[in-house]
Amino acid sequence: TQLLEQSPQFLSIQEGENLTVYCNSSSVFSSLQWYRQEPGEGPVLLVTVVTGGEVKKLKRLTFQFGDARKDSSLHITAAQPGDTGLYLCAGFYSGNTGKLIFGQGTTLQVKP
Amino acid sequence: DAMVIQNPRYQVTQFGKPVTLSCSQTLNHNVMYWYQQKSSQAPKLLFHYYDKDFNNEADTPDNFQSRRPNTSFCFLDIRSPGLGDAAMYLCATSSRLGDSGRYTFGSGTRLTVV
Numbered sequence: 052t053q054l055l056e057q058s059p060q061f062l063s064i065q066e067g068e069n070l071t072v073y074c075n076s077s078s079v080f081s082s083l084q085w086y087r088q089e090p091g092e093g094p095v096l097l098v099t100v101v102t103g104g105e106v107k108k109l110k111r112l113t114f115q116f117g118d119a120r121k122d123s124s125l126h127i128t129a130a131q132p133g134d135t136g137l138y139l140c141a142g143f144y145s146g147n148t149g150k151l152i153f154g155q156g157t158t159l160q161v162k163p
Numbered sequence: 164d165a166m167v168i169q170n171p172r173y174q175v176t177q178f179g180k181p182v183t184l185s186c187s188q189t190l191n192h193n194v195m196y197w198y199q200q201k202s203s204q205a206p207k208l209l210f211h212y213y214d215k216d217f218n219n220e221a222d223t224p225d226n227f228q229s230r231r232p233n234t235s236f237c238f239l240d241i242r243s244p245g246l247g248d249a250a251m252y253l254c255a256t257s258s259r260l261g262d263s264g265r266y267t268f269g270s271g272t273r274l275t276v277v
Contacts, residue, residue, distance in 0.1 A: 081261075084266075086268075091172075091251075091270075091271070091273065092271065093167075093169075093253050093255075093268035093269050093270045093271050094206070094253070095268070096265070096266065099265075137203065139206075143261055150196075150208055150211065150260070151196075151255075151266055152208075153205035153206050153207075154205055155204065155205050156203065156204065156205050158203050
């Protein structure tokens with residue numbers, strides 16, 4: 052069973068469109084992180100959300116942590132081809148002794 | 164400057180031939196992790212070291228071993244690689260376990276088994 056369910060798994064859109072990626076769990080997480088990974092590279096941390104209901108913005112990216120700290124979303128406004136990559140949510144929950152658990156990932160392709 | 168360095172970036176090994184992947188860090192972090200990532204999938208934790216203490220995940224095959232001779236270096240040994248072990252192997256570090264310790268990932272080693 053997957054502790055963090057990420058959706059959609061694949062997304063192909065045109066440049067300029069908006070999109071949202073979801074990360075859901077039945078468990079409460081003390082924090083959630085979002086990473087972006089390009090082919091052949093390691094994941095790069097985009098943001099960490101800690102407080103329930105927290106919203107963080109990083110240029111055209113908006114991250115939200117659910118009030119109950121069981122879910123998170125990543126919204127990209129006016130997507131650009133440079134946003135193409137694998138987006139991973141990951142988190143720590145109380146039962147895993149501090150190890151980072153990843154969702155399945157969302158492969159995003161933004162076509163010019 | 165790269166802070167978590169993995170060598171080599173690409174490794175080709177023969178079926179059944181032992182192979183070692185290496186990871187070094189300049190962050191002086193206490194914890195080092197090895198993840199296996201197959202194509203377009205999430206990284207899967209294999210094991211981690213907290214200082215010299217080795218912690219294996221329950222579902223990590225015995226074929227995978229690790230060594231940490233000092234704070235800076237950590238090795239992943241695959242004793243008898245099978246075709247199913249072809250993957251990207253990611254090393255990561257954190258200052259401590261838990262969400263107070265920020266993770267830093269290396270660029271990974273892409274392993275091909277022929």
